[in-house]
Amino acid sequence: MSAYDVVIIGSGPGGYVAAIKAAQLGLKTACIEGRETLGGTCLNVGCIPSKALLNASEKYSDSINKFSKMGIDISTPTLDWTKMLQYKQTMIDQNTQGISFLFKKNKIDWIKGWARIKSKTTIEVNKKIIEAKNIILATGSEPSSFGKIKFDEKKIVSSTGILELKAIPQKLTIVGAGVIGIEMGSVFSRLGSEVTVIEYLDHIIPGFDKEISKTFQRILKRQGLKFIMNSAVKDIKDSKLGLSIEYSTNGNDVTETIESDITLISTGRKAFIKGLGLEDIHIDISNSGKILVNNYWQTNFENIYAIGDVIDGPMLAHKAEDEGIAVAEIIAGQAGHVNYDVIPSVIYSSPEVAAVGKTEESLRNEAIDFKVGKFSFMGNGRAKTSFSSDGFVKILSSTQTDRILGAHIIGPSAGDLIHEICVAMEFGASAEDIARTCHAHPTYSEAIREAALACGDGAIHS
Amino acid sequence: MNDIVVPTLGESVTEATVATWFKKVGDQVSIDEMLCELETDKVAIEVPSAFSGTLVEIIASEGSIVGLNAVLGKISNQVSESSKNDQISSNQNEVTKYQEKKIDVENAPAAKKIMTEHNINERDVTGSGKEGRILKEDVKNFIEDNKLPKNKEPEKPNASEFKGQEFRDSQGQLEEVKRMSRLRQTIAERLKSAQNTAAILTTYNEIDMTEVMAIRQTFKDEFELKHSVKLGFMSFFIKACCHALKEIPEVNAEIRKTDIVYKNFVNMGVAVGTENGLVVPVIRNADELSFASLEIKLNELGHKARNGELTMAEMAGGTFTISNGGVYGSLMSSPILNPPQSGILGMHKIQERPIALSGEIVIRPMMYLALSYDHRIVDGKGAVTFLLRVKEALEDPRRLLMDL
Numbered sequence: 001m002s003a004y005d006v007v008i009i010g011s012g013p014g015g016y017v018a019a020i021k022a023a024q025l026g027l028k029t030a031c032i033e034g035r036e037t038l039g040g041t042c043l044n045v046g047c048i049p050s051k052a053l054l055n056a057s058e059k060y061s062d063s064i065n066k067f068s069k070m071g072i073d074i075s076t077p078t079l080d081w082t083k084m085l086q087y088k089q090t091m092i093d094q095n096t097q098g099i100s101f102l103f104k105k106n107k108i109d110w111i112k113g114w115a116r117i118k119s120k121t122t123i124e125v126n127k128k129i130i131e132a133k134n135i136i137l138a139t140g141s142e143p144s145s146f147g148k149i150k151f152d153e154k155k156i157v158s159s160t161g162i163l164e165l166k167a168i169p170q171k172l173t174i175v176g177a178g179v180i181g182i183e184m185g186s187v188f189s190r191l192g193s194e195v196t197v198i199e200y201l202d203h204i205i206p207g208f209d210k211e212i213s214k215t216f217q218r219i220l221k222r223q224g225l226k227f228i229m230n231s232a233v234k235d236i237k238d239s240k241l242g243l244s245i246e247y248s249t250n251g252n253d254v255t256e257t258i259e260s261d262i263t264l265i266s267t268g269r270k271a272f273i274k275g276l277g278l279e280d281i282h283i284d285i286s287n288s289g290k291i292l293v294n295n296y297w298q299t300n301f302e303n304i305y306a307i308g309d310v311i312d313g314p315m316l317a318h319k320a321e322d323e324g325i326a327v328a329e330i331i332a333g334q335a336g337h338v339n340y341d342v343i344p345s346v347i348y349s350s351p352e353v354a355a356v357g358k359t360e361e362s363l364r365n366e367a368i369d370f371k372v373g374k375f376s377f378m379g380n381g382r383a384k385t386s387f388s389s390d391g392f393v394k395i396l397s398s399t400q401t402d403r404i405l406g407a408h409i410i411g412p413s414a415g416d417l418i419h420e421i422c423v424a425m426e427f428g429a430s431a432e433d434i435a436r437t438c439h440a441h442p443t444y445s446e447a448i449r450e451a452a453l454a455c456g457d458g459a460i461h462s
Numbered sequence: 463m464n465d466i467v468v469p470t471l472g473e474s475v476t477e478a479t480v481a482t483w484f485k486k487v488g489d490q491v492s493i494d495e496m497l498c499e500l501e502t503d504k505v506a507i508e509v510p511s512a513f514s515g516t517l518v519e520i521i522a523s524e525g526s527i528v529g530l531n532a533v534l535g536k537i538s539n540q541v542s543e544s545s546k547n548d549q550i551s552s553n554q555n556e557v558t559k560y561q562e563k564k565i566d567v568e569n570a571p572a573a574k575k576i577m578t579e580h581n582i583n584e585r586d587v588t589g590s591g592k593e594g595r596i597l598k599e600d601v602k603n604f605i606e607d608n609k610l611p612k613n614k615e616p617e618k619p620n621a622s623e624f625k626g627q628e629f630r631d632s633q634g635q636l637e638e639v640k641r642m643s644r645l646r647q648t649i650a651e652r653l654k655s656a657q658n659t660a661a662i663l664t665t666y667n668e669i670d671m672t673e674v675m676a677i678r679q680t681f682k683d684e685f686e687l688k689h690s691v692k693l694g695f696m697s698f699f700i701k702a703c704c705h706a707l708k709e710i711p712e713v714n715a716e717i718r719k720t721d722i723v724y725k726n727f728v729n730m731g732v733a734v735g736t737e738n739g740l741v742v743p744v745i746r747n748a749d750e751l752s753f754a755s756l757e758i759k760l761n762e763l764g765h766k767a768r769n770g771e772l773t774m775a776e777m778a779g780g781t782f783t784i785s786n787g788g789v790y791g792s793l794m795s796s797p798i799l800n801p802p803q804s805g806i807l808g809m810h811k812i813q814e815r816p817i818a819l820s821g822e823i824v825i826r827p828m829m830y831l832a833l834s835y836d837h838r839i840v841d842g843k844g845a846v847t848f849l850l851r852v853k854e855a856l857e858d859p860r861r862l863l864m865d866l
Contacts (some may be wrong), residue, residue: 120632282630302629302639330616335578401566427595428568 003131004030006331007123008138009115009276012040012306013047014320015138016099023106030132031103032125034114038103039095040140041309042317045160048095050180051348052088053187055161060066061190066387079191081168088163116191118279120301133435134303134331137291138324139270139276141309149175149236154374155243155262156236159184162264169193173245173260175233177204179347182220186349189224195198196258197234198247200267205347209359209408211394216353216410219390228258236263271310286312296336297327305331319343342425346415351377352393356415356422357406358396369399373431373455374446377411379462384444388412393451395421395431401453402430420448431455464513466534471502478502482524482692489517491537492737493769498534506675510789532584539759554781569596576601580610586774601757608774646739656801661837664796664808667849669856671812671827674698677859691753694730695809698754699784699852701862703807704728704749706851707782711832712840713805713848714781722839731780731800732760734767735789741767742800744780784809794830804840807852808832 005027008015016038019031037044063077103110113125119366123130143158145151151160159180172188176179177199189195197204203213204220204227217227230250237244243260271290278285283290284300291306293299299306305327308320322343326336347353363370376392377383391410398405407421424434439445450459471478478500485497491511500507512727513685519536520622522528567578569584573596577584587604589596604610628636642650656662685693707714709726716723730748734741743763748756766772783800788811797808808831815828831852855861 120630125725143777282634298629300629335575337571337575337578384497403566426568426571428566 002028003121003133004028004109005132006030006134006136006328007032007111007130007132008136009100009117009123010040010138010140010308010310011035011038011110012138012140012308012320013042013317014140014324015040015136016103016324017321018136018138018307018328019024019107019108020102022331023108025328025332025334027328027332029106030109030111030130032111032113032115032123032183034112034144034189037092037101038110039092039096040138041142043095043099044092045163047317049088049092049163050159050183050187052091053084054183054350056084057187057190061350069387079168081191085164087156110215114275115277117281117283117304118257119281120303135300135305136324136327137273137276137304137310138308138320139272139310140320141315142272143265143312144268144270145265145312146267147234149233149265151265152238154260155238157262157264159264162262165262169261171242171260171262171264172196173198173243173258175245175263175265176200176267177227178266178268179205179345181264183222183348184264184266185225186220186223193227195224196228196260198228198231198245199256199270200230200232202230204229205353208307208345208353208355208362209394209406212353212355212408212410215391216347220349220353221374231256231261263436269309269315273310297323297328313340314345316343316345339426342422344415344418344422348415351388351411353410354418355406355408356418357404357408358409360396363396363405368405370396370405371399371455372396373451373453373459374451375454375459375462377444377447379450379459380411380442380444380447382444383412383447385442386412393447395412395451395455397455402427402432404431404434406417407448407451409448410442417445417448420445463518464515464537466497466509466511466537468500468528468530468532468534469507469509469771471507471530477527480524480526480534481502481506483520483524485517487517491515491517494735496789500528506678508789509534510791511537514763515856530722535799543624562808566594567595570598572598573601576605580605582610583774584839602706605646638855643738649739652742652801656799657857659839660799660832662799662806663842663845664834664841665849666794666833667831667853669829669853670817671695671829674861675827675858685754689757691757691761692743692753694757694760694785696760696784697753698856698859699807699809700730700732700745700748700756701753702852702855703730703782703784704860705855705865706848709851710840710844710848712844713835715804715839716781716802717804717836717839718802725781727781728781729781731783731803732763733783733785733800734764736768736770738770741772741777742780743767743772743776744778750769782806786810788812788829794832796832797834799834799836804836804838805845805848806834808834 006022006029008019008031011031011033015031019029022029035044042048060079063074064335067074097297111125111130118124118158121132123132129256143160143434151158168188168191170193172193172195174185174195174197177197181197182205185195185197193423203210204217205213232249233245233247234255235246243263245258245260245263246255248255286292290312291299291310293306293311295307297307307323307327309315313319322338326338329336344354344356373395375391377389380389383389395404395410396406397403404425407418409417431452435449435456439449453459478669481501483498485491491497492514493645493686494510496508497511498509499639515537517535520536522532522534528534558745569589570591580603584596587596587600590600591597628638631637682693711724714728727747728749730745731742732745734743745756745759780800780803782803783806785797785806786809787795792810794809794810797806799806810830812827812829814825816823817826817828831849833845
């Protein structure tokens with residue numbers, strides 16, 4: 001068996017995209033995946049299933065809250081959780097089968113099994129040796145816990161377990177108000193659970209612009225989510241009746257408790273490098289367990305690369321995809337590149353939240369002069385007609401040159417709208433450039449244009 | 463801290479006057495860069511730096527008299543802050559410098575990728591996008607217009623040019639891998655291309671530099687006063703070469719497929735060593751320029767070369783090249799051709815040697831000259847004659863005046 005030009009370990013968004021790109025560039029490619037299906041965390045226990053549940057729960061919630069306003073009267077809709085889970089599984093299957101098909105189409109060999117690296121050009125899978133001129137490590141990440149808390153994936157669940165609950169919990173507590181916690185909280189809150197979110201910091205969705213965090217939290221509260229901020233969970237006790245979550249607020253000694261049926265621990269994820277044999281061949285790992293790479297995603301072996309959640313940087317599927325493409329290009333002799341300054345972040349709640357570029361806080365920290373152009377969806381005709389006028393678009397641009405430095409959106413389809421700003425930022429466009437581009441009426445995108453106008457002479461519709 | 467010391471001045475010469483400092487305190491200097499010029503009654507000697515760093519002190523100022531091995535100044539190993547930034551910014555994709563001229567914009571992502579892959583400096587490309595942005599089509603057009611090779615050979619981007627990265631080889635032993643700079647890669651390709659195409663031979667001769675040095679000594683002050691530029695050696699050599707090229711035009715010609723293309727002009731390439739490698743800026747129509755104009759042009763191009771500011775246009779179109787290995791102390795060497803040129807003159811160190819003149823042994827400041835040529839169109843007689851004419855013109859510069 002002759003050597004592959006590139007062997008990728010892991011078939012998540014980073015791995016499978018790298019594999020397809022490499023094959024398209026003419027490289028002999030193989031992808032090693034231990035799961036029964038391709039697609040990694042994203043397709044199997046992450047992005048796709050969660051978006052399916054978010055979609056289903058939102059439709060359910062709309063049928064209760066919005067339909068009658070439009071003259072559509074249906075008797076109280078019923079919820080068949082089992083069927084909803086089947087729908088979720090069907091979505092997963094369609095996606096993973098899609099990747100299988102793409103692998104066949106691009107003649108990528110799918111090697112089933114868990115890989116172990118033996119040397120810089122050999123990998124062992126199921127007792128067979130694979131030869132590789134280049135290796136890409138794309139093994140991703142897994143949910144992490146903290147302190148004494150351990151997942152049992154029945155009552156104390158990670159993001160994986162929460163997608164497979166036997167029933168909709170009456171009381172659901174979420175530890176960690178990050179993106180995953182908020183999304184899952186939204187799902188079950190809409191489906192009728194009493195949701196409480198416990199967060200260590202004083203704001204939700206850390207890393208996002210603070211004004212976004214504040215506004216978003218207000219919106220979520222109005223939707224029925226409860227928040228316990230500045231609190232650290234100490235222990236979770238499991239009795240026949242349910243869970244008792246012990247926490248303390250503001251670092252003082254008093255221990256409070258909250259009762260819950262299910263608890264989701266969504267405090268973060270850690271890189272997955274188990275069983276790869278990295279220590280044996282001396283691949284450099286950071287203190288936090290991530291693989292160390294240079295500016296070309298090379299480890300300390302020039303032909304072994306690493307991408308995605310297993311290296312530093314935002315743990316996002318699209319960041320992994322872009323890195324996968326860049327590395328495939330580099331191996332094929334091209335100038336692969338990732339622009340880390342223009343990577344959008346999206347929360348698939350309702351309203352959606354999306355951001356790209358700098359926040360107000362980071363610009364102030366860097367002492368960069370900026371102006372703010374803000375526009376509320378209350379002034380957007382389309383948003384009003386779909387009852388989704390909660391939220392706003394905020395564009396930050398340079399005071400000197402008007403170049404767009406960052407954009408933040410809470411509103412309908414924020415996750416899609418943000419890309420207009422991403423393309424603009426890739427070209428160093430100014431807010432005025434967006435303002436002078438024709439935007440169709442009536443669309444949500446007009447809010448972006450109005451925010452851009454607000455950076456200059458002022459919005460028309462506010 | 464390193465001392466700059468007075469070098470050997472010549473037989474029985476024990477002291478010299480510091481004529482000119484080329485660098486001032488605070489300047490960044492690199493190895494072999496000229497620091498100052500010393501004068502004795504026989505020769506003017508340039509003092510190259512043996513170290514890289516910052517000139518922190520000038521001990522022997524202009525006009526002072528120094529003895530052998532005296533300390534002229536001091537160089538510290540520290541790279542000064544501002545020049546470190548200069549180094550970094552001139553080595554990086556020169557986006558930052560260029561954007562100071564434009565409004566705060568970015569070139570198209572696809573354009574950036576293609577430029578990186580073809581070693582194209584974005585300053586050389588005209589952007590047709592909004593506010594001068596370079597679009598994908600602008601780069602594609604540039605590649606076609608300049609007939610750049612369509613597909614570069616796959617290149618592994620190992621580490622950076624600045625700091626080598628340590629990798630383990632298959633035995634687990636550590637190696638340091640440092641990427642060749644774009645400039646060095648280009649130089650490497652062209653050198654091999656020259657060797658593989660032309661039939662390169664070298665012929666040698668020697669010149670007695672007495673007359674040239676005498677002229678310099680006599681006229682240098684008046685020259686500098688009138689023309690605001692120092693009278694160096696290079697202008698003499700360029701003049702001598704242009705003169706000889708008229709008589710042996712093959713040396714100034716080029717082979718294009720099966721044709722010999724004779725040029726009715728001389729675009730003189732002058733090799734300049736920079737920190738990043740050798741570059742050869744071109745003085746266009748050198749045969750029409752005066753001594754002063756040549757010296758001015760040399761200064762300008764040399765300065766640009768060392769700052770990494772030369773454009774492609776300034777390095778294109780040369781018909782003949784002069785390379786001076788003497789600044790590094792070379793006594794004799796065989797230069798390699800600069801394609802598609804058919805000749806290159808190698809200058810070397812001026813060193814006092816005993817020679818026989820009319821039956822007597824005299825000591826003269828001598829320089830070995832080398833002419834490497836493409837034997838496909840320059841025959842032995844032509845090459846030897848060319849070098850002889852250069853020698854004659856330099857040993858008696860009145861020949862240049864009389865066109866003999």
